[in-house]
Amino acid sequence: MDVSFLGGPHPQRGVGVVAPFDFALDRELWRWVPDEVSLHLTRTPFVPVEVSLDLARLVSEHETLGAATQALTAVAPEVVAYACASGSFVGGIAGERAMCAAMEQSGEMPALTTSGALLEALREIGAERIALVTPYTSSVTRSLHAYLDEGGISVTGCAFLGLTRHIWKVPYRDVVEMARRAVVDSVDALFISCTNLPTYDVIPQLEAELRMPVLSANQVTMWAALRRIGERAVGPYQALLDPVARRGPASMSALPPPPSQSPEPPVPTVEALPPLPIADESGMRYQSGDRGEPEAALAGAGTPGGSEAEAVEGGDLPPYPEESGGSAGS
Numbered sequence: 001m002d003v004s005f006l007g008g009p010h011p012q013r014g015v016g017v018v019a020p021f022d023f024a025l026d027r028e029l030w031r032w033v034p035d036e037v038s039l040h041l042t043r044t045p046f047v048p049v050e051v052s053l054d055l056a057r058l059v060s061e062h063e064t065l066g067a068a069t070q071a072l073t074a075v076a077p078e079v080v081a082y083a084c085a086s087g088s089f090v091g092g093i094a095g096e097r098a099m100c101a102a103m104e105q106s107g108e109m110p111a112l113t114t115s116g117a118l119l120e121a122l123r124e125i126g127a128e129r130i131a132l133v134t135p136y137t138s139s140v141t142r143s144l145h146a147y148l149d150e151g152g153i154s155v156t157g158c159a160f161l162g163l164t165r166h167i168w169k170v171p172y173r174d175v176v177e178m179a180r181r182a183v184v185d186s187v188d189a190l191f192i193s194c195t196n197l198p199t200y201d202v203i204p205q206l207e208a209e210l211r212m213p214v215l216s217a218n219q220v221t222m223w224a225a226l227r228r229i230g231e232r233a234v235g236p237y238q239a240l241l242d243p244v245a246r247r248g249p250a251s252m253s254a255l256p257p258p259p260s261q262s263p264e265p266p267v268p269t270v271e272a273l274p275p276l277p278i279a280d281e282s283g284m285r286y287q288s289g290d291r292g293e294p295e296a297a298l299a300g301a302g303t304p305g306g307s308e309a310e311a312v313e314g315g316d317l318p319p320y321p322e323e324s325g326g327s328a329g330s
Contacts, residue, residue: 010036015225016077016107017041018068019195020059020084024168025218028200029083032222032233032241040075042068050164053090053139060087065099066106079110081117081225083195085217086140088113089147096147110228114195114217117224119151121240125213127188132158133178134193135167144193157184167196175202176209183210192216204237213239213246 013036017029021043033039044059058064060082069080080103082088088096096116103111122130130148132155134141141160148155159182161170175197179190189212192199199216206214223233223240232241239246 012036012038013229013231014038014040014075014077015222015229016069016072016075016080016109017225018065018072018080018082018084018103019043020087021046023083023196025196025198028198028218029222031200032219032235033226034231034234037226037229037231040072040077042071044068053086053143056084056086056090056140059084060090060095060099062099062102066102069103069107069109069111073107073109077109079112079225079228080107081221082111082113083218083221085114085118085144085193085195086136088115089144092147093150112221112224112228114221115147117220118191118215118217119153120224121215121220122151122153122189122191125189125215125240125246127213128152129154129156129185129187131156131179131182131184131187131190132193133160133175133182133190134158135161135163135170135197136194137162137164156187157182167194168198170197172198172202175199176206179206179210179214183212187212189213189215195221200235203235207237207239207245215240 015033015037017039019026019041023043026039026041029039029041044064047055047058049055049058065082072080082099082103088099091098096113099113100111100116122128130153132141132145132148134144136144138160141158145155145158159178161174161178163170175192179192183190190206190210192214193216195217197217199218203214203216203219219233219235219238219240226233235241237245
């Protein structure tokens with residue numbers, strides 16, 4: 001069969017992505033990309049170091065990023081994104097800008113990072129007070145809090161898992177539970193950190209439930225990268241991507257919840273639930289003592305990585321409990 005009349009494949013536009021060696025969510029990034037754009041991914045070299053702040057610094061060294069970016073020039077992407085939250089906030093705002101400059105110098109193309117994209121996205125939706133969810137341990141979470149504070153963003157509530165490995169295996173139900181615990185005050189948005197934490201399908205659910213925009217590390221990375229080349233990220237009813245959706249959750253925040261259609265009494269809010277013990281049967285611990293019991297689906301489920309879940313509330317976060325091992329990255 002002669003297919004010459006098809007004229008060959010349509011020209012495609014390219015977005016280069018530099019990811020840490022342990023990044024496992026390539027397909028999630030693709031879900032935000034329109035058909036006419038292709039992703040070109042490369043990874044930083046493997047280093048035998050447990051994931052931690054030290055590893056975040058190693059995978060984001062300028063020489064490492066420069067070499068990875070230069071390798072991508074062979075397929076001529078129009079922009080390159082460093083898809084790592086911890087690696088791009090570990091050095092503060094000055095460090096993030098220096099990473100972009102190093103990549104731009106090596107690849108001679110525009111460059112961005114996940115953490116830089118986060119601040120850009122928060123400005124886009126007009127968010128200054130946020131709740132924060134991370135899979136990280138205390139030291140990495142504290143570093144992100146400092147980065148946001150430097151960028152003029154107030155963190156009013158925070159929940160983190162304390163993981164050291166296998167972050168990509170965290171189920172959506174754990175992300176949802178953390179989000180519910182992190183939103184302890186009136187905020188403009190929720191941010192879910194770590195590019196190795198699955199979030200694509202959970203964002204619309206959380207926006208509908210919490211009545212606020214929900215951003216995630218992979219979402220802001222792809223949104224900003226595609227924006228640089230004049231393209232729009234795609235996604236089902238996500239406030240960052242769709243102005244109509246943005247008006248929805250934002251406007252609903254001022255309205256009372258719809259009346260329950262069920263004859264059963266309404267479920268109490270998190271604040272109304274009885275105090276949470278220091279540790280429950282699932283092994284999850286929370287720094288704040290006024291949270292409710294985890295949902296039945298969560299009890300005993302455990303979390304990949306074998307670490308604890310913790311929650312913190314308040315604008316000036318109290319001292320984080322010390323962790324025994326490394327931290328969770330990307």
